[in-house]
Amino acid sequence: MEKILILNGPNLNLLGRREPDIYGTQSFEDYLPTLRAEFPEMQLDYFQSNHEGVLIDKLQEADGIYSGVVMNPGAYAHTSIALADCIRSIGIPVVEVHLTDISQREPYRRHSFTADACKRCIMGHGMKGYALALRELLGIQL
Numbered sequence: 001m002e003k004i005l006i007l008n009g010p011n012l013n014l015l016g017r018r019e020p021d022i023y024g025t026q027s028f029e030d031y032l033p034t035l036r037a038e039f040p041e042m043q044l045d046y047f048q049s050n051h052e053g054v055l056i057d058k059l060q061e062a063d064g065i066y067s068g069v070v071m072n073p074g075a076y077a078h079t080s081i082a083l084a085d086c087i088r089s090i091g092i093p094v095v096e097v098h099l100t101d102i103s104q105r106e107p108y109r110r111h112s113f114t115a116d117a118c119k120r121c122i123m124g125h126g127m128k129g130y131a132l133a134l135r136e137l138l139g140i141q142l
Contacts, residue, residue, distance in 0.1 A: 001041060001042065001043050001138070002041065002042045002043070002067045002068075002069055002070070002138065003042070003043045003045070003065065003066050003067055004042050004043070004044050004066055004067060004070060004134065004137060005045050005046075005047065005058070005062045005066045005068075005069045005138075006032075006035075006044055006045065006046045006047070006059055006069075006070045006071075006130065007047055007048075007055060007059070007062075007069055007070070007071040007072070007073075008028060008046075008047070008048040008049075008071075008072045008074070009048070009049065009050070009055055009071070009073040009074035009075070009076050009077075010049075010050040010074045010075055010076060011026075011050065011074055011075070012028060012048055012072055012074055012100070013048050013050070015027045015028050015099075015128075016030065022100060023099055023100070024099070024126055024127065026056055026127060028046070028048070028127075031127045031130070032044070032046055035130055035131060035134070036138035038131055039131070039134050039138075042138075044134075045066075046126060049110060050078055052076055052082060052083065054120065055071075055073070055076070055083060056082060056083060056086045059071075059076075059083070059086045059087065059090055059094070060089075060090065062090065062092060063090040063091050063092055064089060064091070064092075066092055066096065067092065067137065068092050068093045068095065068137040069092060069093070069094045069095070070073075070094075070095070070130055070133040070134060070137070071087075071094050071095070071096055071097065071114070071118075072096070072097045072099070072130075073096065073112075073114045075109075076114065077079065077096065077112040077114045077115060078096070078102075078108060078109055078111060078112060078113065079113070080113060080114060081113055083113070083114050083117075084113045084116060085115045085117075085118040087114060087117035087118060088117045093119040093137060094103070094117070094118045094119060095118060095119050095120050095121075095122065095133040095136045095137055096112065096114055096115045096118040096120070096122070096125070096133075097122050097123070097129040097130055097132075097133050098112075098119040098121070098122070098123075098129065099123075099125075099126050099127065099129060100123065100124060101123050102123050104124075104125070116139050117129030119136065119137075120136050122136070
């Protein structure tokens with residue numbers, strides 16, 4: 001069984017309440033059972049933190065335990081060289097997810113330092129982006 005870590009960054013604990021016109025009305029915790037049902041062949045573990053260092057620690061801990069990581073770094077995508085360096089340093093693939101299409105957002109959101117280090121970046125598909133990222137990790141054509 002594939003073991004995958006889903007890692008969400010800052011403010012994603014507020015999904016469903018935070019700017020619902022942009023991010024939707026569903027929390028990630030409410031979506032996770034749907035994702036697990038769609039991928040019964042995978043063990044999906046989930047962790048969220050608002051703290052950059054904790055996210056780095058989780059990525060480092062995941063190396064050798066998980067087959068891959070699906071990560072939504074939130075705003076750290078646009079600021080964190082440290083997270084990008086960590087992704088480059090671990091031996092497992094990371095697929096980045098953004099609920100919105102960051103290339104169409106405010107200018108400061110259009111570049112992702114972390115995506116540059118990832119296997120792929122999936123954006124603009126809402127919560128379905130997590131399923132697309134899992135398919136990428138499984139090698140299923142998108």
